[in-house]
Amino acid sequence: MKILVAVKRAIDYNVKARPKSDGTGVDLANVKMSMNPFDEIAVEEALRLQEAGKATEIVALSIGPAACQETLRTAMAMGADRGILVQTDGEVQPLAVAKLIKALVDKEQPGMVILGKQAIDDDSNQTGQMLAGLLGWSIGTFAARVEVGEGHVKVAREVDGGIQTIDLKLPAIVTADLRLNEPRYVKLPNIMKAKKKPLDIVSPADLGVDITPRLKLVKVSEPAARAGGVKVADVAELVAKLRSEAKVI
Amino acid sequence: MTSLVIAEHNNRQLNGATLNAVAAAGRITGDVHVLVAGQGCADVAAQAAKIAGVAKVLLADAAHYGNSLAENLAPLVVSLAANYSHLLAAATTSGKNVMPRVAALLDVAQVSDIIAVVSDDTFVRPIYAGNVLATVQSIDAKKVITVRVTGFDPVAAEGGSAAVENVAAAADAGLSSFVGEELTKSSRPELTAADIVVSGGRGVGSSENFAIIEKLADKLGAAVGASRAAVDAGYVPNDYQVGQTGKVVAPQLYVAIGISGAIQHLAGMKDSKVIVAINKDEEAPIFQVADYGLVGDLFKEVPALCEALDK
């Protein structure tokens, strides 16, 4: 079984994002970009399935500007066999991303697509689900454990109340949650080897996908800072305020 | 224009998050309908009919809706979509699972996790882990939306009297099946869903001392959280951690005890409705965000607080 893994180049998780002062967008000039952390987990899971003999080939894909090649190289340094970049400088929203991946799925015919549950930049949490809808495949979102069987995959999902386990018919989509695994460290020699692995570049037009955004960004702003309140003299005053003023107990 | 809210439930009981989603739908022009899809869930439909402001409840009762599997639920919603301008669900793991699939099948964008309705097509949603708020306008004819429950106060669960209408079930897609569920067994509420959270920090001093925090939590029916410093010090397990790298909570009441208020911690709780801080250091940054601050020794004040709550 071939596994396709989608990786997004996103702001590094250590970097704090900030709106531009004119509110037209988020200031990303010269900030560190990395592979979206959930996608790293997705890559790791695919590699573990390969190492367990459940998968034959791992293909990493990314969508975005030329710099995403770096992200694909990271995926290949982790162990992915090859990379595909759908190169575009324009904004690509989740629906368009799902359509582009669907086009690649039609071409590559994987048995499974693994994605991060969400990207830490736009926090949409949509792409995997949309892709499953477009393909008419089953999906296991928020995966905490993945067990591949014959023609089926069992996915334990992190749901609000605990863990839910579902059984999916293959081919299927899985989106990775935080506790699925801990991604490996990339080793220096593997970074060198990754430079020589095949990386194909296609355009959205090559795939016949219209990526026109459907959501218009009106503005961005900084959330209001919280103002401090009052000091209370003692526990009695605190309880009184919580009961009569704040009415939260 | 009419909005359809997909109810969340366990076939017996309506999940409270639905009330927040209905509240968001109420900010949009037109009536609000609620879809209850499940197995043997007539009771839930009856509960939904009582929600204040709901004009109609659609009930789809079939075995394959019993576990809200996206593969089955999404086509049902799509089959009903023709009559609706807006399709909404709470941004819970269930809503997040189903709604994007609906959007893709309708070939429209989804607006995730909205915290405000600006107009019928324009919404505010947090991005970049809440560090930025984006106002976005959907140019699609239909809007598919998930609602961040902390962004909208719930509507009243009682007071409405909507009609319940049965709708035909779509076929079982046969792609997925429910295997089982292990729900966290704790006498305390789940941290991210609790109305009240009591958190302890490094000031608590030891894992034995955390009993003081737990006692107060039990008194308030609250979940227990902790700062990273307390987790790092080994007082409590990792999954207690509230903060940027831990859980993000926005309860009605957040009680921070012996927590200095590092920015990383504030990132995880600053959207709480009311924040109480108890700390012996008057200069602790936590007081800058606390609605009610009590300067004092937690080992004295917290037991006193437990006592005062009994009165």
Place this chain on the structure above:
Amino acid sequence: MERESMEFDVVVVGGGPSGLATAIRLRQLAAEHDVEVSVCLIEKGSEIGAHILSGAVIQPTALNELFPDWKERGAPLKTAVTEDRFLFLTEQKSFRLPTPPQMHNHGNYIVSLGNVCRWLGQQAEALGVDIYPGFAAAEVLYHGDGSVKGVATGDMGRTKEGEEGPNFAPGMELHAKQTIFAEGCRGSLTKTLFERFDLREGVDPQVYGIGIKELWEIKPEHHQPGLTLHTAGWPMDMKTYGGSFLYHFEENLVSVGFVVGLNYENPYLSPFEEMQRYKMHPAIRGMFEGGRRLAYGARAISAGGYQSIPKLTFPGGLLVGDCAGFLNVPKIKGSHTAMKSGMTAAEAIFQLLQAEDATGKEAVDYPHRLKTTWLWDELYRVRNIKPSFHWGLLPAMAYSAVDTYLFRGKAPWTLHHTPDHEALKPAAQCAPIEYPKPDGVLTFDRLSSVFLSNTNHEEEQPCHLTLKDSTVPERLNLAIYAGPEQRYCPAGVYEFVDQGGQQKLRINAQNCVHCKTCDIKDPSQNINWVTPEGGGGPNYPNM
């Protein structure tokens, strides 16, 4: 687990201006002579530029030599200096002074040095340098004959206790004919080389300053691109070396920073809070009104100059840039000299590589070449300025004027330095300093500042701030010096916390911004800064 190894002609440790210039020059020479020289550069930051923090006004002398066409190549030197102002501050007043000649910046550019390094990194990669950010050189490797064999990168995935964790990946050995140390000020491996090869024999101790910097976006009406403003005087007392810089550049950006000489005496002094209160001065604060702070960081700089330059070479390798200490103190510039040292080293190494098997050999030609360049002359002429501040600000300014104007830097004597860590006086002999509380608008606390450095370290790893003797913080530092580490650390790494009625040192290593001040200023040199897991530390954008 066995470590893997890789072989290169040259390995460069550190992706700052000096390391990148070395690597670039080597590949340029190789291309010019049509020979192959493999160059590998490793950088502990998550990317090139992530750990770079500087003023910075850059003098493009070295860059002009390295890339005469840097403008066409899109180097991010966009704001030429148009005006230099120099103010002497008292608590309430300011006096405009004539700008000292070293601080004339005509022909210089206000830049983000981090962005210049990002650009240099791209140039280096295009020339075929193998650049690996996110890998820290943790250990120097030696041949049997004692010559340097290369470096090993740090292990990844060790637990707090130092055990191999589930994702453990051992470090990697990088072997080279010549290993270039370009670690920047107070390099952790350079420190071990000083000892091993006695490189500091017969030279003055290195002395340092700590620079704390913020990047602001200010109101357009307050912005004057190309303006540089330096101050001396308040909030430093007359005995303490320190001053500010403030540069207007690009789109409404202002770099503002404060440098405090680490030979300060009063353990109650807090460089961080000096920086904060400096911004409150009536001559300064107006500039920031309505602005917002975008970034924060700190870094130690070498201020010893000429008389503190160590021996630069040893069998198998050499030092370039600020780990050797090429900063021109009165100019407060070191990136042009850092680059020049790297380029000169590259030429010497290239010659060595061509002549013989350079493995373990000493590039003795490097210091000779360096002495014939403008760098050496420049540093010699200003050598007496910084040590004269030992006498206090006013005598130093008077002396500096005489040294500069009368002797033109060629006075027939050389003033000397004493080590910074010996300068602290016991707290009992000093007055505590009362700093104003941060207002959250113009002035800030440490934690919200560190937040803007985007620093982080993987939680599960051994603490990279090691103590030679774990009782020293309480027994000596707290008892005698009132715990100076909680004040000089600009990132809130060191805290004394109450544990069962006893004050104990707590080290919040995750906050560390890799400034190295603790390694320098700890009174008994008990703190040894070693490299954490690669990729950790600050992620400075535009600093």
